[in-house]
Amino acid sequence: MTDHIDSTAQGHAAKGWDLHCHSAYSDGTETPEGLVLEAKRLGLAGVGITDHDTWAGWDEAVTAAERYGVPLVRGTEITADVDGTCVHMLGLLYDPTDPVLCDLFATTRENRVKRMKKMVENLSADYPISWDDVVGQVKEGEQTTIGRPHIADAMVAMGFFENRSEAFKHTINKNSKYYVPIVSPSAKTVVKAVKHAGGVAIIAHPAGATRNRSILTDEQIADVASAGLDGLEVFHRENSPEQQRRLLGLAKELNLLTTGGSDWHGSGKPNLMGENTTDPDVVAEIEARGAIAIIR
Ligand SMILES: [Zn+2]
Numbered sequence: 001m002t003d004h005i006d007s008t009a010q011g012h013a014a015k016g017w018d019l020h021c022h023s024a025y026s027d028g029t030e031t032p033e034g035l036v037l038e039a040k041r042l043g044l045a046g047v048g049i050t051d052h053d054t055w056a057g058w059d060e061a062v063t064a065a066e067r068y069g070v071p072l073v074r075g076t077e078i079t080a081d082v083d084g085t086c087v088h089m090l091g092l093l094y095d096p097t098d099p100v101l102c103d104l105f106a107t108t109r110e111n112r113v114k115r116m117k118k119m120v121e122n123l124s125a126d127y128p129i130s131w132d133d134v135v136g137q138v139k140e141g142e143q144t145t146i147g148r149p150h151i152a153d154a155m156v157a158m159g160f161f162e163n164r165s166e167a168f169k170h171t172i173n174k175n176s177k178y179y180v181p182i183v184s185p186s187a188k189t190v191v192k193a194v195k196h197a198g199g200v201a202i203i204a205h206p207a208g209a210t211r212n213r214s215i216l217t218d219e220q221i222a223d224v225a226s227a228g229l230d231g232l233e234v235f236h237r238e239n240s241p242e243q244q245r246r247l248l249g250l251a252k253e254l255n256l257l258t259t260g261g262s263d264w265h266g267s268g269k270p271n272l273m274g275e276n277t278t279d280p281d282v283v284a285e286i287e288a289r290g291a292i293a294i295i296r
């Protein structure tokens with residue numbers, strides 16, 4: 001599923017802050033402690049935990065960050081929608097008890113479970129797969145955000161495919177007959193909820209083309225920015241060098257912060273932690289705007 005991706009961005013592979021990493025609380029393969037330990041092994045300035053639509057891994061990450069002395073930015077990658085285009089938003093350093101944001105997460109999780117169950121039902125017409133087979137692939141139980149990678153893992157475990165990518169290619173990619181579209185809040189709704197919770201809202205990989213046929217236009221990004229957006233994740237392997245130049249110009253025009261992250265998933269994806277990072281002065285600004293502190 002990632003075969004066509006370009007090599008990583010130049011000049012941002014220094015030992016900065018990697019603000020976009022996943023643990024087994026979503027579709028990563030490592031525990032939050034494993035995530036923190038990887039950042040320590042690499043000597044990064046700091047690391048972010050940004051699982052999909054949940055902050056369930058935060059407590060374990062904080063314990064590990066304090067134990068191993070690795071600065072930690074707590075966040076979440078939130079699935080959103082712009083005119084039918086699937087957009088990921090990074091919400092960083094927000095208050096996790098905020099009722100508006102908690103409601104948004106609860107609704108998203110309900111919709112995700114319904115969608116996943118429907119997709120498994122569709123698959124079961126041709127493959128003997130059940131919901132229990134998918135839940136069996138989930139490392140952290142009920143708290144995990146179940147996604148298509150878990151269905152793929154179940155298909156692999158049952159011997160239908162060699163690996164996740166093959167399972168995606170043949171069964172659960174967007175164009176397959178088994179696919180069920182995501183119901184997501186609009187990007188502006190997500191920005192407003194993150195801001196309500198005192199957090200920092202950033203569009204993740206704004207020019208990533210793996211999820212959609214088209215990428216966000218300047219006008220669409222400007223419209224999301226009008227809701228109070230803080231920044232764009234410019235430095236990410238899914239943004240081509242040309243797109244990174246475009247996004248840098250747009251960020252300047254719209255007065256937005258520019259961040260970088262690897263989108264590390266442990267062994268679940270080829271992305272290497274630290275391959276893209278965020279400058280320390282941007283991290284300082286993010287902390288100044290956030291409702292909660294960086295763990296140091
Ligand atoms: Zn993403």
Ligand SMILES: [Zn+2]
Nearest residue numbers: 020022077263
């Ligand atoms: Zn991600």
